[in-house]
Amino acid sequence: MMYITAVISYIALFSAEMVNEFERGGHNMDFRKISRYVALAAMAAAMFAVVACGDDDSDSSAATVEESESLVPVTAQATVAAPAIAGSDDSSSDSDDSGSAAADADSGSDILMGGHLRYGGSTGFPPKWDHTQTSTWIALFHYGGRIWNGLLQFSPRDGVDIWNDMATDWSVSDDGLTYTFAIDPNLKEWHDGTAFDIDQIIYGYNRWKNPPEGIIQPRVGALVLIDSMEKQGSDLAITLKEPFGDFLAETANGWHLILPQHILEANNNTIPSADLMIGTGPMVYEDSEEGVSVTTVKNENYFRSDANGNAYPYLDKISTFTFADAEVEVAALRTQQLDAARLIENQFPGQQSIMDENPGEFTFSIEPMIDVASIQLNNTAAPFNDINARRAVFYGVNKQRIIDFNGKENPVNPISWFSNLFPSYDEIASYPGYNQDTRDADVAAAAGYAAEAGLTEFDLISVPFRVQDAELVAQDMMECCNVKVNITTQDWTTMVAAVEGRNYDAATGGTAPSYAGIIPVIDIMLAPGGGRNGGWDPPQNWQDTWGQAKKMQPGAERDALFAELERIQLEEWVPTLPYYGVVSNKSWWHYVNNMNNTAQELFSNNKMEDLWLSSNAPEAGGN
Template identity: 20%
Template sequence: MRHTPIYAALLGFGLLAQAPAGLAKNLVFCSEGSPGGFDTAQYTSATDNDAAEPIYNRLVEFERGATAVKPALAKSWEVSDDGLTYTFHLREGVKFHNNNKDFTPSRDFNADDVLFTFNRMLDRDHPFRKAYPTEFPYFVGMSLDKNIARIEKTAPMTVVFTLNSIDAAFVQNLAMSFAAVLSAEYAEQLMTSGRPSDINQKPIGTGPFVFQRYQKDSQIRYRGNKDYWDPSQVKIEQLIFSINTDPSVRIQKLRKNECQVTLHPRPADLDALKSDPKLQVIEKPGFNLGYIAYNVQHKPFDQLEVRQAMDMAVNKPAIVKAVYQEAGQLAVGSMPPTQWSYDDSIKDAGYNPQKARELLKAAGVKEGTEITLWAMPVQRPYNPNAKLMAEMLQADWGKVGLKVKIVSYEWGEYLKRTKDGEHDISLIGWTGDNGDPDNWLGTLYSCDAIGSNNYSMWCDPQYDALVKKAKTITDREQRTLLYQQAQQRLRQQLPITPIAHSTVNQPLSAKVVDFKVSPFGRNNFSGVSTE
């Protein structure tokens, strides 16, 4: 079979790079939440993915601050003419972390590690998965469990993925956090010792930083990996995540130089931050969407008329002004306008509480009907103040005769319960992961995504057929037509109410060098240093 080369690493891709003469002693990142663990394939939130990011590599990775894919643990790859076979040639000399107390590797990274990583997600009867049962929401939500036919090792440093159907976003998907490559040798040791769950709490990877310890609600500590395969990317001796749920505390610590990078400032704080000579604020257009998800498996939200009424009852311009202030743009569609294939012909129904009241009455919803509205406990670029948004929605829906109870939980519990469908309505959102429309339209709203990122629990065969067909086509114009039809269907059926896209503001010390703001909302400290 003839193969077409797609991307080959040049001159060993960084293997000849020299480590800097002196490393910064440490860098403190004021993060906003405690991760559930470090087995990143289990998780979908930015909090979890940020905590795992320093530890691991993937076969391919996104360029820092950009959407282009570059080689990582795979130094090159080819795709067969029929688009179904991907052959990855692995990088030699890559070492897993030597954590002494927990694990000392006896060999370098090879194809066995790739097979373990993906077969654990693919095969429900995999021995490690039986020993440590868990779910893989991204892998399943993108239908990779159905579309990957097999993964084979054809040489010690060569792995071949065979697909059942063309997946135009396959390489981009492999650059996402869930595809972090784990050590098969470490997994075998954990199985033998009866401690397989340690893969989640005592992580071992090949990444630029080695995990040291984690204290929930307090801190995570990492040390620079002196054996990293690209030493030019390790410029910090100690990386520390200081966990602070309160945005005002994070900003205070940044101003006192108790941390050098933080995230999600309140809009009201931006002017003062930008005027502080000791700080810098990087501003980027947001590749995100904050929205309201109606659980269509709960009455009365199984009725389209009710969802239409809820949508019309929301004073979206008022919410954007109060919650996002100067950093928000009213959302109309189900993904950001900067995403290719976005359908700008879709229009918002507009604020019409009188029409909303009429629709609710026609649908048989009685005055005073009680519903629950779940509000996120954390800030996100797509929602800087979920509590305030929830209070405004409570007032809006109260005006059309509904009694709204606001509910919240700790972030990990919130995600778990909403994925299980316990909510009536939830505030949620998304920052794109890979620049492909499927990462929005498939990952958030498809039938396969119920139980992972489809918080509306909505499954529409007509919509699903469009999204699935679009993934199997490589021509962008044809994909765009299908995705626009899907967006029209989504707007017609209204499982969600889009609220806003926000501008991302990243505050950090003026002494931090070469920090790149990710379009996907990830905080990556490879290549970062301090003056």
């Protein structure tokens, strides 16, 4: 009933605004404001439609699993640490201590089963239903780990610890080459009833390693190092060509989920429509509205359960909504038309005010995100095949001014090529473009480099939400070096295609790794063959150093190699211009339990097996 009231209220707001404007003669109609009312009414109507089609006879039962009420802080310092691997001295995991919300349970808490979570998120909608392909990070928010599983998963508490998923246990050989995973014996079928077998995992990893023709998979990571895979009874043994210190993290990578062979092979190696998203995950695809929402419902035959034997997932339904207007999203959150939301750009004060007005009932969390927004430079063609042209941009752009321009509405942070992970913030702040005390010297250096390279003009592709950054870059390059910058606006997918095809001079691109660490930043952004390497080939001394670092486990020796890589990037290579890193923001009402803002939240925290709603939630179980 409350949704009918909401729809009527928003339509009434729209009608009143129209009447008021027409009474004033209609000469100064605020179409942006009116469009917000229209969008909000449409969103409320869509929510009502989702609810109306649902099952009102939700089963409500109680269980004994922890209710997590405190946030796990995700600081830049914390994310430097490698993902913790639960296990004994012989590198074997202890499945009793990972992969379950009840692993650290407070047995005095009660879980309310059932209910419908309404979750607001990104401004985009999945361009493809096969999330493994290029430019589809939005897909992970809308379905991701809810539809599919991986061998392992990152903890939804901190995004750093590694938990069970398809595998209940694992071990690593002494030489660091062979990883053996014990596959959950309860994993027997796909959503459509098709039998599941370990061969499906082998097929999925081979597809990552050797993608079909025409399929671009930029986040393959260390899966390219797989030499062989062997089914050993109920175990899967994976042997690498060479050691890779972060390989377990790669198997927990939110992108490396296992898609169904029988669906892919019947549809030209892709998933052409949403109804073909057949997985093994905790939720099953139910419905979607193009550009608006995706709804998934409980998988009644899901193979995973908590430590007390309660079947996951706890929720009956999850609906995700996308918004063209962030103010509308904040309004929906404020009025509890949404239970939670994440990554609402340029609306930090609005979310903060909801928390201020509802102490103890609402959380607005901001945490650093491992992100590299950069001016990507095509090192393979003029003008940026000349290092001095790249140095001119690196020294000429006032990066601190771009950060200040984004302001409190959209706070961003100084970064290096390794985001905020290395070196220290103090050292990063001394880099050209951040340190305003050396601005005059930086400008003079930029002018000299531009003159030496003969740089007078270049084209810069910008996505719409970074046009203001591009304009500041153009202004800086004209002021410092009399270099003209021609800005072209493209959507993200088109820009990425231009970068991948090396059909560009410069672009306001960048990326974020799938999990928190320097290794995945290098692997996707800087290493040869990296999925977001836009045409920059590192010098040999960099490649040699990287070759050593990626084989090592975390420690002082590997950190020293990271320092050498950064020195080469700064002094001898200058492949791109990293200029800021975004933050991860997430908001939720406290009737949503087990919700956390984790490291690399965007990529890894989307399974939602153990989220549950208290009885005061608008759509709690049994309501």
